[in-house]
Amino acid sequence: MGAVGPAVVQALDNGLALTPQMGWNTWNRFGCNISETLVVGAAKAFIEHNLTAYGYEYIIMDDCWHADSRDPDTGAPRANTERFPNGIKGVADQVHALGLKIGIYSDAGKYTCGGKFGSLGFEEIDAKTYAEWGIDYLKYDNCFNEGQAGTPEISYNRYAKMSKALNATGRPILYSICNWGEDGPWNFAPTIANSWRISGDIMDSFDRYDERCPCTSVIDCKLAGYHCSMARIIDYAAPLLQKARKGAWNDMDMMEVGLGGMNYDEYVTHFSFWAMLKSPMLLGMDLTSMSNETLSIITNDAIIALNQDPLASVPNRQWKRDVPEGGSIQLWQGSLVNNTYVIALMNSSPKKQTVDVEFFDAFFDQGKTYQKQPYRLYDLWQKDGKGKWGKDLGIFQGSIPNVKIGVHQTKVWLAKPAPSGHNQEL
Numbered sequence: 001m002g003a004v005g006p007a008v009v010q011a012l013d014n015g016l017a018l019t020p021q022m023g024w025n026t027w028n029r030f031g032c033n034i035s036e037t038l039v040v041g042a043a044k045a046f047i048e049h050n051l052t053a054y055g056y057e058y059i060i061m062d063d064c065w066h067a068d069s070r071d072p073d074t075g076a077p078r079a080n081t082e083r084f085p086n087g088i089k090g091v092a093d094q095v096h097a098l099g100l101k102i103g104i105y106s107d108a109g110k111y112t113c114g115g116k117f118g119s120l121g122f123e124e125i126d127a128k129t130y131a132e133w134g135i136d137y138l139k140y141d142n143c144f145n146e147g148q149a150g151t152p153e154i155s156y157n158r159y160a161k162m163s164k165a166l167n168a169t170g171r172p173i174l175y176s177i178c179n180w181g182e183d184g185p186w187n188f189a190p191t192i193a194n195s196w197r198i199s200g201d202i203m204d205s206f207d208r209y210d211e212r213c214p215c216t217s218v219i220d221c222k223l224a225g226y227h228c229s230m231a232r233i234i235d236y237a238a239p240l241l242q243k244a245r246k247g248a249w250n251d252m253d254m255m256e257v258g259l260g261g262m263n264y265d266e267y268v269t270h271f272s273f274w275a276m277l278k279s280p281m282l283l284g285m286d287l288t289s290m291s292n293e294t295l296s297i298i299t300n301d302a303i304i305a306l307n308q309d310p311l312a313s314v315p316n317r318q319w320k321r322d323v324p325e326g327g328s329i330q331l332w333q334g335s336l337v338n339n340t341y342v343i344a345l346m347n348s349s350p351k352k353q354t355v356d357v358e359f360f361d362a363f364f365d366q367g368k369t370y371q372k373q374p375y376r377l378y379d380l381w382q383k384d385g386k387g388k389w390g391k392d393l394g395i396f397q398g399s400i401p402n403v404k405i406g407v408h409q410t411k412v413w414l415a416k417p418a419p420s421g422h423n424q425e426l
Helices: 005-012 036-048 087-097 123-133 152-168 230-243 264-276 292-298 301-307 368-372
Strands: 022-025 058-060 101-107 137-141 174-177 195-197 226-228 249-251 281-283 316-322 328-336 340-347 353-358 375-383 389-396 399-405 410-417
Touching: 022 101, 036 058, 036 087, 058 137, 087 101, 087 123, 101 123, 123 152, 137 152, 152 174, 226 230, 230 249, 230 264, 230 316, 264 292, 264 301, 264 340, 264 375, 264 410, 301 375, 301 389, 301 410, 328 353, 340 353, 340 399, 399 410
Parallel strands: 022 058, 022 281, 058 101, 101 137, 137 174, 174 195, 195 249
Antiparallel strands: 316 328, 328 340, 340 410, 353 399, 375 389, 375 410
């Protein structure tokens, strides 16, 4: 397998996802109840809300667009004609006419998770057909894989077939592997895909434990399951972030912002960490009926800039401290372009906390010079006097003292080295 890797890396070089992909997916809100009307309507709402100005560009049709069977003569995939009377090509044309890109879903198995026909054994004809339809993005799932899993090499070989088939079409198609972290895709997927799922499916909950997502660590997890809480997926992501790079990202699953299972602070935490940790940013709510609060979260351009930062460096969790009431306090820090940094503090406990954020910890990786350096801090979830995200808090040296952080809240600061200054109370 090692000898195959370099050639595949060169073949994958599709120039896509140099920063994590951004867009919207049908599944979290609509499941199998999708149609041409719904997809095109979502694309129009996308434009009405000016989401392209923030970097969102993909409209992704998830499972259940399929007809009951493939074309009996050619074996090519077909769409459900009642739901998609103009075919997928017709939908793609309408989405492209709006200046957006379109994604589709299939499965590296005999069937999709929704029981439709999968692509296992049909990789070439499916990739060719997707390219003819004008598809820009493929989400590729893992249900009904007929036992072709259990080691990284087996999973690699199954997913590499579609990678090669997509590349052979000559059309740039972003390739998003959705194998739920099975067999450690972070070790093999960067050579064949633009992103790879690291966990079982997310649920719209901050930290609810569910037996269907049984693993406490993603390393050597034997049953990825589903119904994974948002906080659990953050824990899963922490040790894997070293594997991400330009064009190849850890996928923490589609976002739940605006679906109603979490409160404002929890959705802010959700959005902040998906952005900071360089996960694909795929919305999942009904775009035609968003609240103003939801719209304000998903259009925080200062947070989105962390996700799309051209340095493509992923933050590290500097420490995680359990608290007696349950949950934890976590400190994260990462490098950005132009010698700037992001610092984030998360409170996953059920009580408000007061914390001193020591620069010794925040800048541990950078060393003593950076630990002693004064910084001008900007709170990325507060607006300045002009209504722009990123309120200037002044200059801090040595620490950010007495940070009061609410239940399930996250504070996110942009830190810029400053020539001089004194501590300033938040």
